[in-house]
Amino acid sequence: MIDVRNLRKEYGGFVAVENSTFSVDAGEVFGIIGPNGAGKTTTLKTLAGLIDPTAGEVSVAGYDPGDSAMRERLGFLPEESPLYEEMTADSYLAFFADLYDVERGVARDHIADTLDRLDLQHRDRPLGDVSKGMKRKVAIARSLVNDPDVLIYDEPASGLDPLTTNYVIDFTRELADDDRTVVFSAHNLYHVESICDRIAIMNHGEIVAQGPVDELRDRYGTVQYHVYTSVPVEGSEPDDGRHVVTVESMDAVDAVTEEAERAGGAVVDIRTVEPNLERVFLDLAEGDAGRA
Template sequence: MIRVSGLRKTYGDFPAVVGSDFAVERGEIFGIVGPNGAGKTTTLKMLAGLVEPSGGTASVGDHDAGDAEMRRSLGFLPEESPLYEDMTPRSYLRFFADLYDVPREVARDRTEETLDRLELEHRERRLGDMSKGMKRKVAIARSLVNDPDLLIYDEPASGLDPLTTNYVLEFTRELADRGKTVVFSAHNLYHVESVCDRVVIMNRGQIVARGTVADIRAEHGSTTYHVFTTLPLPESDPAGDDHVTVVEDMTAVDSVREAVARAGGSVVDIRTEEPSLEALFLDIAGRELASDPRAEATR
């Protein structure tokens, strides 16, 4: 569905994106994460044909990302999405459906179905009088008026309350289940981990990790085992009525079991702990801090 090879974007002497390579398959939810200034939004805008690359290629289906024909099968949601505030949701969505030459009856059924799913009420209220969450739902509905195959969402849940955020995330998964391809970025890495099939982590314009969260965890993280015992051991800490020793492999778990047995106690629980995507990201970004690939790219 999406093929990116050697994608670069430079503003003057500043490389915003440095040689990105990745592919996204049909029906996949693909996350692009990283700190502010990592190149996420620039990458999304190049995929949407809104920013011209300085080098490399990006294709969507059979079209280059910049082709006008590609945009007819694209739904784009920027992080900041100002609406025509004197319009109502219905008139606003009808206006955009007309731009895509969607028949009125089809557009009406499609937008009403989407607004029903997003639980947007007050569809004849002026957009300027709506909350941010309501406006975001309208913007999401706008991205779907042309029934696109590809959706590019930049921070789709930005600034939304937890309930509205859950609606947006659930709806994103439903879109993928219907065969649509979704590429999105988010600062909240729990959101990314909860819905994405695969992710890339960007830092200073460069992809520094990629794969499923499990793949990234296996390559960059480590599993720890929390062994709870009835008696304290030299390396243990209090844990309520029990004591916990944190170790990194099953050999060490067996050593804890043997040690507490010799002391006359027992193991009451063993819990496996895996790092979250956020913890992995912080670790990877911290290790990348010592080198700056964008600085290297300008030499």
């Protein structure tokens, strides 16, 4: 559904995105993560047809992003999404359905179903009088009024309370389960890890790694072992009457065991810590920092 080849976007002498290549299939959630200024939003706006690439090829649902026919297949949610605050949720969404030429009876049923799925209350209240979480849900519903195949969401849960955040993230996964293509950016790596089929990690405008989360953890992550001993060993710290040292191989665990025994003590516990996406992301970002 989405195919990006050697994407480059330059503003004057500043390169915001360089040589980015990736593809996303129908029914897939593809996450784009990276530090501020990494090129995430530029990439998403290029996919949405809001900015033109300097170089490279981009195809969305078989169309060039600048093609008006593509926009009929697309739902886009920017990070900041002001609403017409004097309108109610129902009237606001009906207005956008009219802009997409959705037949009014179909639009009415579709809007009601979407708001039910989003658990949106106070639909007859002016949008200026509702919470930020409710406004975000309305903005998400707006992205769906034309029943799009492709959804591009920039920080869909930005600034929301934990309960609403979880609801929005779960709903994003449900959209892919409906066989839609979803591309989104987020800073909360726990949510990215929980719902994405694949991710791309960006830094300094380039994709420095991409693939399924499990593969990235295996490729770039490091398993650590927290070894608890009854006596101090080199590099250990006190921990609730014991001592703990962190090592990264079983050979190192064996060395700690031998050192503890020579000191008249023993290893009393070993805990394995699997790498998570946050650790992989930080290692890659820090390892790439020398290029800044």
